[in-house]
Amino acid sequence: MVxxxxxxxxxSFLFILILKETSSQVVFPTPSxxxxxxxxxxxxxxxxxxxxxRSALDNLQVERPTICEFRGRIPVVCCIEAGVSPPNSIPECxxxxxxxxxxxNELLVNRIANGAPSDLNExxxxxxxxxxxxxSMNWFCSGVLINSKWxxxxxHCTNRRNATVVRLGEYNFNDDNDGAQHMDVGVARVIxxxxxxxxxxxxxxxxxELDQHVGFTDGVSPLCLPWGQEGNRNLVGRKxxxxxxxxxxxxxxxxxxxxxxxxxxxxxGFCEENYSPLIDYPVSFPEGINQKILCIGxxxxxxxxxxxxxxxGPSVYQDETGRYLLGGIVSAGYGCxxxxxxxxxxxxAHPQNLxxxxxxxxx
Numbered sequence: 584m585v586x587x588x589x590x591x592x593x594x595s596f597l598f599i600l601i602l603k604e605t606s607s608q609v610v611f612p613t614p615s616x617x618x619x620x621x622x623x624x625x626x627x628x629x630x631x632x633x634x635x636x637r638s639a640l641d642n643l644q645v646e647r648p649t650i651c652e653f654r655g656r657i658p659v660v661c662c663i664e665a666g667v668s669p670p671n672s673i674p675e676c677x678x679x680x681x682x683x684x685x686x687x688n689e690l691l692v693n694r695i696a697n698g699a700p701s702d703l704n705e706x707x708x709x710x711x712x713x714x715x716x717x718x719s720m721n722w723f724c725s726g727v728l729i730n731s732k733w734x735x736x737x738x739h740c741t742n743r744r745n746a747t748v749v750r751l752g753e754y755n756f757n758d759d760n761d762g763a764q765h766m767d768v769g770v771a772r773v774i775x776x777x778x779x780x781x782x783x784x785x786x787x788x789x790x791x792e793l794d795q796h797v798g799f800t801d802g803v804s805p806l807c808l809p810w811g812q813e814g815n816r817n818l819v820g821r822k823x824x825x826x827x828x829x830x831x832x833x834x835x836x837x838x839x840x841x842x843x844x845x846x847x848x849x850x851x852g853f854c855e856e857n858y859s860p861l862i863d864y865p866v867s868f869p870e871g872i873n874q875k876i877l878c879i880g881x882x883x884x885x886x887x888x889x890x891x892x893x894x895x896g897p898s899v900y901q902d903e904t905g906r907y908l909l910g911g912i913v914s915a916g917y918g919c920x921x922x923x924x925x926x927x928x929x930x931x932a933h934p935q936n937l938x939x940x941x942x943x944x945x946x
Contacts, residue, residue, distance in 0.1 A: 618850070618852065619817045619819055620651055621649075621661065621817075622649040622661045622663060623649055628649075628662050628663040629662050629874050630651035630660070630661060630662070631659065631660065631662040633657065633658050633660045634657070636662035638664060639660050639662055639663075648661060648662075666811045666812050666932070666937075667811070667934055667937040669811055670810075670945035673807075673810075673945075674731065674805050676708075676729075676806055676807040676808075676906070677708075677806055677906035678707070678906070678907075699842065699844065700843075701826060701840075701841045701843040703761070704752075706824075706841065706843070706899075707728075707800075707801065707804040708728040708804060708805055708806035709725065709728075709753070709826055709827075709841060709897075710725065710726035710728055710734050710736075710750065711724075711725065711749070711753050712725065712726055712734075712741075712748075712791075713746065713749070713750060713767075714745050714748075715748055722750075723740065723744050724746075724894050724895040725826075725829070725893055725894065725896030725913070726791065727806050727897040727909065727912070728805045729805050729806060731798075732792060732793050732795075732797075733790055733791065733792060733793070733943075734790070734791040735788065735789075735790055735931075736788075736790075736791060736895030737788065737895040737912055737913065738786070738787045738789040739787055739914070740789070740895045741789045746770055746773065746791060747770055748767050748770070749767070749769075749770060749791060749793060750767050750768075751766050752764055752800065753841070755839050756828065758839070763802055764800060764801075764802050765802070766797065768793045768795060768797060770792070771792040772792045773789055773790070773792075774789060774790045774943050775788075775789045776788040776936070783866075783867060783868070783869065784867055784868065784876060784915050784929065785929070786929065786936060786939075787914040787915070788912060788931075788936060788939070806908070806909050807906055807908045807909065808908065808937065809908050809910075809932040809937070810937070814932035814934070814937060815932075816932070817848075818848035818877060818879075818910055820847060820848060821847065821848045821900055822845055822900065823846050823848060823879055823898040823900050823910050823911075824843055824845055824898065824899050825844050825846055825879070825896065825897070825926070826841060826842065826844075826896055826897065827893035827913065828893070829842070829894070846880055846881055846898070846926070847879065847880065847881075848877065848878065849878040849879060849925045851876060851878050852872075853878060853925065854872045854876070855871060858872065858924065859871075867915065872927075876927060877898070877911035877928040877929070878926075878928075879925055880924075880926060881925075893913045895913060896912070897912060898911045898912075910931065911928030911930055912928055912931060913926065914929050915927040
């Protein structure tokens with residue numbers, strides 16, 4: 584198979600060939616590297632310099648890539664990455680307990696920051712991470728149940744605190760008579776993403792193995808992961824629900840009732856533009872705000888966002904059948920409810936992240 588791992592002459596020949604064969608059919612889905620794009624077959628991808636797109640290089644002889652733009656004589660192509668194949672066994676997941684018809688303007692006027700209280704058992708995959716200190720329990724982060732034995736959360740949560748208990752099926756953690764049939768499960772071990780680096784966002788993920796398998800009920804069931812081609816879905820402009828017990832304002836206490844907020848996927852370029860002037864940007868984002876990150880915010884500019892304590896929780900979206908799937912894991916942000924600073928989440932569908940989850944939690 585011909586690729587550009589050979590000589591400069593060979594690579595130049597292949598680029599010129601692309602130029603000649605596509606010059607009359609050039610499309611410009613998003614004229615900038617790292618922008619989202621769509622190829623002629625309707626598949627979602629990312630604009631990348633061709634030398635950085637393995638799938639395009641490996642298939643040059645059989646399929647000419649869609650061109651986003653050119654940098655000199657070098658094409659920037661619509662790079663379609665293969666999704667991570669699903670594991671052999673997947674539990675029933677992402678079920679919708681009730682039909683939800685919530686108008687955005689109704690949701691956002693309620694007091695996540697500026698979120699609204701959820702309904703009992705509405706988000707059955709939500710988990711609370713706790714650290715037992717003496718006779719008291721300190722709840723500090725959220726997580727998401729992905730099967731009967733594993734919780735996915737943010738690495739910075741389990742790096743800073745010692746999660747000893749995971750609570751499932753909770754609604755109001757200060758009210759044992761709220762109707763929730765919650766259960767507390769012990770922690771067997773914590774696994775950090777292989778590529779996680781302290782203070783960086785790109786692979787801010789950890790897996791918590793529970794010390795027992797849990798049974799599924801109305802209030803406890805797993806969320807679906809974006810396996811296969813679902814992992815190529817473009818979430819820019821798409822509605823996503825974020826849930827958690829996080830504070831309503833910066834440095835505030837956790838909210839005792841599970842909250843929800845409807846947000847939208849923003850372009851990574853928007854997050855890049857607004858976050859890049861911050862003094863700690865080079866430390867947190869040494870590779871820029873790239874395709875390993877999900878940028879999610881409030882397009883109505885009413886100050887809705889995840890906040891302290893929501894870390895490790897999910898953003899979810901529905902597919903055409905009504906199932907909920909995991910979009911991102913809450914990781915970082917600047918303040919709470921600042922309109923020009925959308926939330927920064929780890930994009931779960933990125934192949935490095937999804938393959939790591941599959942390796943450990945679905946072996």
